[in-house]
Amino acid sequence: MRACVADDASKLARIVDDFPILRERTVRGRRLVYLDSAATSQKPQCVIDALVTYYSTYNANIHRGVYEIAERATDAFEGARGKVARFVNANPRELVWTRNTTEAINLVAHSWGGANIKPGDVILVTQLEHHSNLVPWQELAARTGARLTYVPVDDRGLHVLDDLDDLLDGVKLVALSHVSNTLGTIAPLDIIVPRAHAAGAVVLVDGAQAAPNMPVDVKALDVDFYAFSGHKMCAPTGIGALYGKRALLEAMPPFLTGGDMIRTVTYDGATYNDLPWKFEAGTSNIAGAIGFGAAVEYLSQIGMEWVREHERSLVSYAFERLRELEPRGLVVYGPRDPDLVADVISFNYADIHPHDLASILDGEGVCIRAGHHCTMPLMEKMGWPATARASFYIYNTRQDVDALIDALGKAAAIFKIDRAGAAGALGG
Amino acid sequence: MDDFYRDYILDHYRNPRNFGHLEHPDVVAEDTNPLCGDRIRMELLVDANGIVADVRFFGKGCAISQASASMLTETVKGRPLADVARLTKEAVLENVGIGISPARLKCAMLGLKVLKTAAVGQLASWPDED
Numbered sequence: 236m237r238a239c240v241a242d243d244a245s246k247l248a249r250i251v252d253d254f255p256i257l258r259e260r261t262v263r264g265r266r267l268v269y270l271d272s273a274a275t276s277q278k279p280q281c282v283i284d285a286l287v288t289y290y291s292t293y294n295a296n297i298h299r300g301v302y303e304i305a306e307r308a309t310d311a312f313e314g315a316r317g318k319v320a321r322f323v324n325a326n327p328r329e330l331v332w333t334r335n336t337t338e339a340i341n342l343v344a345h346s347w348g349g350a351n352i353k354p355g356d357v358i359l360v361t362q363l364e365h366h367s368n369l370v371p372w373q374e375l376a377a378r379t380g381a382r383l384t385y386v387p388v389d390d391r392g393l394h395v396l397d398d399l400d401d402l403l404d405g406v407k408l409v410a411l412s413h414v415s416n417t418l419g420t421i422a423p424l425d426i427i428v429p430r431a432h433a434a435g436a437v438v439l440v441d442g443a444q445a446a447p448n449m450p451v452d453v454k455a456l457d458v459d460f461y462a463f464s465g466h467k468m469c470a471p472t473g474i475g476a477l478y479g480k481r482a483l484l485e486a487m488p489p490f491l492t493g494g495d496m497i498r499t500v501t502y503d504g505a506t507y508n509d510l511p512w513k514f515e516a517g518t519s520n521i522a523g524a525i526g527f528g529a530a531v532e533y534l535s536q537i538g539m540e541w542v543r544e545h546e547r548s549l550v551s552y553a554f555e556r557l558r559e560l561e562p563r564g565l566v567v568y569g570p571r572d573p574d575l576v577a578d579v580i581s582f583n584y585a586d587i588h589p590h591d592l593a594s595i596l597d598g599e600g601v602c603i604r605a606g607h608h609c610t611m612p613l614m615e616k617m618g619w620p621a622t623a624r625a626s627f628y629i630y631n632t633r634q635d636v637d638a639l640i641d642a643l644g645k646a647a648a649i650f651k652i653d654r655a656g657a658a659g660a661l662g663g
Numbered sequence: 664m665d666d667f668y669r670d671y672i673l674d675h676y677r678n679p680r681n682f683g684h685l686e687h688p689d690v691v692a693e694d695t696n697p698l699c700g701d702r703i704r705m706e707l708l709v710d711a712n713g714i715v716a717d718v719r720f721f722g723k724g725c726a727i728s729q730a731s732a733s734m735l736t737e738t739v740k741g742r743p744l745a746d747v748a749r750l751t752k753e754a755v756l757e758n759v760g761i762g763i764s765p766a767r768l769k770c771a772m773l774g775l776k777v778l779k780t781a782a783v784g785q786l787a788s789w790p791d792e793d
Contacts, residue, residue, distance in 0.1 A: 586677070587726075588699070588724060588725035588726055589725075590698070590699040590724075590725040590727075590767070590770065591668070591725045591726045591727065594667075594764065594766075594767060595668070597764075605699075606698070606699065606700065607700060620700060620723055620724075621699065621700050649668045650668065650673060651673070
């Protein structure tokens with residue numbers, strides 16, 4: 236065991252070393268402690284190099300160029316598709332490049348939703364959803380006359396499945412996040428997906444917070460659509476992916492139309508390209524896709540099982556350290572169980588507004604997020620005006636958790652939380 | 664940022680002045696800051712001479728927005744409404760002191776924005792009422 240821990244420590248040190256911003260950057264003379272990877276991850280050198288190499292040695296548009304660098308760009312672009320597809324155990328034909336998770340969900344809402352959702356149909360989501368997996372369905376429901384219903388969550392942010400079969404009755408589509416970006420809750424897909432299918436529903440999973448943090452196998456999960464973003468998993472911004480089962484994608488009309496997504500065009504009309512290009516109108520984010528390929532290659536070398544274990548251990552340690560502050564008014568939201576949580580911890584500290592907390596932590600070089608985390612209905616349901624959120628990734632260490640706790644101590648001193656009865660809790 | 668959270672800021676945050684509602688305000692304005700979810704409502708009572716006879720604010724949010732609004736109510740009570748309409752951000756910075764980061768300036772200025780909206784709206788409405 237001891238050797239194993241030592242290996243882990245040196246592996247972690249090597250990972251930190253792969254990220255120039257963590258290796259070199261300081262904030263007001265302090266080491267940068269980045270605890271906001273759920274918003275966007277930092278980028279390793281190999282991903283940055285992949286972008287630089289593309290732009291400086293073979294920058295060209297893809298697919299119809301017959302010259303050497305265009306062929307190389309096409310190979311790299313399609314090769315990256317293969318890497319990202321393999322990363323989630325999908326066939327490359329079933330993997331569509333998008334800008335991000337939001338665009339992938341909108342693609343399904345417009346294309347599949349437009350063709351399949353009729354007046355009176357029911358779309359089932361959960362109370363945990365990020366606005367990006369909620370507003371597109373609200374809009375689809377409004378456009379089509381369908382109804383939106385919710386899987387409830389309890390006060391710890393866990394899905395309440397007691398009435399699941401009733402909720403699924405007559406449902407056409409179930410859309411839910413694999414991992415909650417606000418509370419870190421891991422959805423029980425193994426229970427929900429088969430029962431949704433038994434009820435005849437199609438299942439879309441928002442994987443934006445799961446694909447970066449744990450092994451994802453879309454075939455084993457048996458989901459119909461799986462959407463995820465590159466920038467939360469070491470890739471550049473502006474590139475994401477939608478996995479869809481082939482039969483569904485084949486039957487769907489295009490989302491955006493124009494160049495690249497067509498087979499033939501006449502003055503009278505057009506026929507469409509094969510999968511997945513049917514859904515990729517216009518010049519894609521070529522560099523971004525190549526960077527995404529490099530990112531999943533990097534993550535695969537680390538091993539997604541290791542990533543999950545590393546984060547479980549960090550979250551567990553953070554729960555332990557945060558508990559020390561509970562007598563002084565620190566409240567942790569969400570499941571509070573490392574087995575049920577991915578990479579995120581939401582909390583508040585006495586009556587310190589999370590934005591004040593984030594400002595004070597920033598002064599200590601610690602980056603956290605504060606606010607409603609794009610889950611305003613959840614915040615309202617729970618009665619939290621806002622929360623502070625720390626999120627962890629492959630390059631975070633126990634020292635980062637300690638830095639968070641030290642910075643919270645500083646905030647407590649500034650707000651005089653230590654003094655008797657200074658404050659009641661902010662909410663929840 | 665550490666310099667910012669002085670005792671008087673925390674005092675105004677925890678014990679806001681002129682907090683609550685007026686029974687019959689002459690003018691009311693409200694706004695939010697989407698970054699923090701800060702919410703400030705300002706209610707003014709204006710006498711026949713155009714003087715702010717009384718003021719209340721109501722809101723929720725970070726210490727910066729709430730303390731800044733609280734201090735502003737003290738600034739404007741007893742002042743002519745025309746002066747309130749002409750208040751600048753320097754007035755707020757004088758109240759809260761230095762050291763506020765650009766990202767949080769919006770929090771500090773929310774109270775001023777709401778107060779000026781109220782004052783300008785009331786001034787504009789006077790000729791019609793006369």
